[in-house]
Amino acid sequence: xxxxxxxxxELVNKGWKIQIGCHTDYLNHSELKRAACVHEQFPVTSEMMxxxxxxxxxxxxxxxxxxxxxxxxxxxxVAVPAPYYKSGVTTAGDWSRLRxxxxxxxxxxxxxxxxxxxxETVRDLERPDELAALWNAIMAAIADLAALPPKLxxxxxxxxxxxxxxxxxxxxxxxxxxxxxxxxxxxxRFGWDALKKAFGAYHGMSSYPDxxxxxxxxxxxxxxxxxxxNLTGFFRAWGWSIEASTEEKVKNLPPWTDHPMVQYG
Numbered sequence: 722x723x724x725x726x727x728x729x730x731e732l733v734n735k736g737w738k739i740q741i742g743c744h745t746d747y748l749n750h751s752e753l754k755r756a757a758c759v760h761e762q763f764p765v766t767s768e769m770m771x772x773x774x775x776x777x778x779x780x781x782x783x784x785x786x787x788x789x790x791x792x793x794x795x796x797x798x799v800a801v802p803a804p805y806y807k808s809g810v811t812t813a814g815d816w817s818r819l820r821x822x823x824x825x826x827x828x829x830x831x832x833x834x835x836x837x838x839x840x841e842t843v844r845d846l847e848r849p850d851e852l853a854a855l856w857n858a859i860m861a862a863i864a865d866l867a868a869l870p871p872k873l874x875x876x877x878x879x880x881x882x883x884x885x886x887x888x889x890x891x892x893x894x895x896x897x898x899x900x901x902x903x904x905x906x907x908x909x910r911f912g913w914d915a916l917k918k919a920f921g922a923y924h925g926m927s928s929y930p931d932x933x934x935x936x937x938x939x940x941x942x943x944x945x946x947x948x949x950x951n952l953t954g955f956f957r958a959w960g961w962s963i964e965a966s967t968e969e970k971v972k973n974l975p976p977w978t979d980h981p982m983v984q985y986g
Contacts, residue, residue, distance in 0.1 A: 722777040727796040728768050736785030737765040739795075742778030743826060743837045743895070744882050755882070779803055779826050779837070804840050808832055808853040816849055829853075833860035833873045837880040837895070868921035911948040919947035938967040951976040 726739060742760030749757065761774040762783070782795055803824030806816055808831045820827075820843055827840040831853050846852065864871050878895035922943050923929075930936050941956045941963055951974040953963045958980070 723773040724799040738783040741774035945971040955980040
């Protein structure tokens with residue numbers, strides 16, 4: 722794919738970038754299911770630019786932090802339409818036309834999240850409003866769980882791919898990760914309110930550890946205090962490096978001895 726893009730002068734040399742391709746993972750696996758890098762990104766340095774990507778892909782305009790622009794128009798000279806739905810904007814009539822757009826990748830934009838999927842998965846989607854309602858409810862629950870305002874400051878993104886750089890899914894922007902299984906098991910025993918209390922405690926902290934071990938120990942301590950139980954044995958069974966100082970901090974809490982990982986502890 723190669724095309725020209727026209728930018729207004731107010732975006733030139735102001736930290737804006739244009740990107741082709743939604744998959745930004747760099748792969749270094751011994752066996753690749755796609756090319757190692759399938760996106761290209763260009764800083765906006767002139768009012769007319771040629772951009773390209775061997776693999777094609779969705780086109781994104783990436784704003785610098787705290788950018789304030791109103792009414793600016795960017796024109797892509799040659800591009801292929803993609804299926805696109807936006808909650809509260811795309812009408813049923815619009816969607817009946819847009820879902821058949823020829824691009825192989827589609828984007829569904831809801832209140833707090835944007836999901837990028839193969840277009841074939843949305844071609845037969847008759848009621849995107851119902852899907853929007855589901856994802857809006859999911860994201861509202863996540864915001865509530867994390868003790869955040871219902872309207873996130875930046876919409877999260879999930880991108881699907883045939884192969885990613887780490888694990889089954891992984892975190893980042895876009896997101897390619899699920900909540901850790903350890904969090905889910907704690908939730909099953911102590912409920913969402915306990916995790917909401919733990920996540921809420923983070924908002925009152927002024928500093929956080931920089932290293933993974935420190936982060937793990939802070940989380941183990943915070944969740945233990947939130948549920949009123951000593952969970953260090955549970956997290957250790959998951960392979961977390963629980964330090965003696967953390968155990969000392971929660972030693973007065975009754976231990977969780979019947980957790981589902983006890984057989985591995």
